[in-house]
Amino acid sequence: MNIQFKKGVLELCVFAILEDGDCYGYELVNKISKNITISEGTIYPLLRRLTKEGYFKTYLVESSEGPPRKYYKITPEGLVVYKNLKKQWFSFVEGVNNVIERGDDSE
Amino acid sequence: MNIQFKKGVLELCVFAILEDGDCYGYELVNKISKNITISEGTIYPLLRRLTKEGYFKTYLVESSEGPPRKYYKITPEGLVVYKNLKKQWFSFVEGVNNVIERGDDSE
DNA sequence: CAAACTACCTTGCATAGCAATGTAGTGAAC
DNA sequence: GTTCACTACATTGCTATGCAAGGTAGTTTG
Known part of the structure; x- marks a missing residue:
């Protein structure tokens, strides 16, 4: 899979999943x-960053299957950022599709 | 516009436009x-790289509106890479949409 | 106690896009 | 005739993000 494609998009994915319910x-x-x-080396730093920026809050929950789980919960600020990012993503994909399908738009 | 989203995708856009006809x-x-x-600071290094990798060939054409234009032409190897990249892009977008729309896939 | 799984985390590297800046040619304005 | 705007090329240093590779620690199975 093309690593470059993922840049910025994984953040969106994390937001989307957490909007549906808290996760560790x-x-x-x-x-x-x-x-x-x-x-994992991608996700953990990303979660730290977004938590530090105030978009997530965390809480620990004991687990019977291993070490305690750190759950992430999206904050109201995070929700705003998420909705914006989601819009940007769809409009970006549309822009790319325009370029790919027509090579050009006008004329 | 989110800069990160563009990573790797501009390459695809350049391929797509050149497939439709040579450009400078x-x-x-x-x-x-x-x-x-x-x-411009993005495009020129990108064109140099893809030319160096053998995916484009170039030729100069005089212009009456400024300095000579360096045209880029896609090579057969470039075409193969392009088609592959395009497939990867669409499957990536599909994957992202799955995550965004369902938060999760199974269950 | 070793292996396999769950679950957390960090460091250093590679990559690509961008702002800023520079060079030259053409043509219009003044 | 030189200043401005546009065309058209190019480079440098910066930034951001994802990843491989590594580590720690708890639980269960044998």
Whole structure:
């Protein structure tokens, strides 16, 4: 899979999944992996960053299957950023499709 | 516009436009700019790289409106790479849409 | 206690886009 | 006749993000 394509989009994916319900990091990796190749080394720093920026809050939950899980919950600010990012993504894809399908738009 | 989204995709756009007919750098910037914000500082290094990798050939054409134009022509190898990249792009977009729309796929 | 799984985390590297800047040619304005 | 705007090429240093590779620690199975 083309690594470059993912730049900025994984952030959007994480937002989208968390909007549907709180998750912990390892769970996010597994969910995203069903559709896009992703590694833990990508997700954890991303979650830290977005938490630091105030878009997520975290809480720990004990697990009977391993170490405690750090759950991430989207904040109201995060929700605003997410909706904006989602719009940008769709309009970007539309722009790319215009270029690809017509090579050019006018004339 | 989100800069990160463009990573790797501008390459695809350049391929797509050149598949439709030879262009010079400045022209490519203008064509892509109709749909996606782009700067010259991005396009010229990209064209150099893809030419060096054997995906484009170039030829100069005098212009009455300024300095000579360097036209880029896609090579057979370039065409193969382009078709592959295009497939990857569409499958990537599909994957992202799956994540965004369902948050998850299974269950 | 070793292997396999869950679950967290960090470091250094590669990549691509961009702003800023520079060079030259043409043509119009003043 | 020189200043401005446009065409058209190009380079440098910066930034951001994803990844491989590595590590820590808890649980369960043998």
